[in-house]
Amino acid sequence: MSEKESLFSKRNIKLLTNPLSIANPITVLVLGICSALAVTAQLKPAVVMSLSVTIVTAFSNLIISLLRNTIPNRIRIIVQLVVVAALVILVDQVLKAFVYDVSKQLSVFVGLIITNCILMGRLEAFALGNKPWPSFLDGIGNGAGYGLILITIAFIRELFGSGSLWGYKLIPESWYIANGGWYSNNGMMILPPMALIIVGVIIWIQRSKKPELIED
């Protein structure tokens, strides 16, 4: 029996903080890209999406880690898919009930959390070989890392693309050209391809600061 590790020991805290920088799921591990690009036109859907992914990742990590010694190897993927699908159905119904307008905006992307590579990636890489509590923390950490990038992209896109944040207009109306001013919204920011370019720039900045991440 290994020694009891405290709930928030140094190693466990690292599980929470690593995905926020050097082990970020989107910019380093290349996981979870699809939904990161499509839902970031505005801040609100991005925040809802991040919370949903964090909850599903954390709990599916927890459940699979609890079951890890009883799953036969051949049907491993199917068991993972079933657990994840069930959790996503739950989250989807909750979203439809409490934030219906946002869930309509997210449309198929809530369902796509099932195939979100972050979930599968962390289940295979971590939950199948580690205890339940560290797996839960790893899920929360990766969800938070994913959320950090999503919120950054959505912040930039909504601010420069619509002049608002969370639906509240920030740029004064008098500044706009139509009203005699000098400012005009950057229409390109609302287009999905800009999210990709913003992620590319974020990766550029991250790798300049941490040269050990540069690939050759």
Next chain:
Amino acid sequence: MENYLNLFIRSVFLENMVFAYFIGMCSYLAVSKSVKTATGLGIAVVFVQTITVPVNYLLENYLLKEGALKWLGEGYADIDLSFLSFIMFIAVIAAMVQLVEMIVEKFAPALYISLGIFLPLIAVNCAILAGSLFMQQKEFINIGEATVYGVGSGTGWFMAIISIAAIREKLRYSNVPAPLRGLGISFIITGLMGLAFMGFMGIKL
């Protein structure tokens, strides 16, 4: 017939899985380092998509949709099982991929070996599940349309991954700044390709 052609062209170019909706990006970025592997994966995706979208269409219309169970009897006419769609679709996809894997192993062992791990990985490719979910949203009128959509969306993804693989192969000889090399520049290029594909948007078919 003309309707099918329109649908096909729309799903390959106007509503391209990768450039319009950014779906299937993870394997798109991970496998596009060489054109050979990209081709293999692309063909497998087209194949799986062509099979799973029509099968899920049948499931959706005869089992899951509201009022779908009418054929069992009048008493079942107002049951709505659509909340089960996620689990049913993904189960069908996982089963079909397993089936395709077994068939390919039996009848084309060379192809099976060259595809390696990519074949089972298709089950978790967002593009496959997205194809079925979009099919559910679009409410096609018959299975022919669903099949054409399956072939079209798979082909669109195939086209996208071949293009980026070809570009990345050439990029290795360019002078990209070190922090941008590899992943960063691929993101930016995919973004530019996405912008280019928006040129198709106003086309009326």
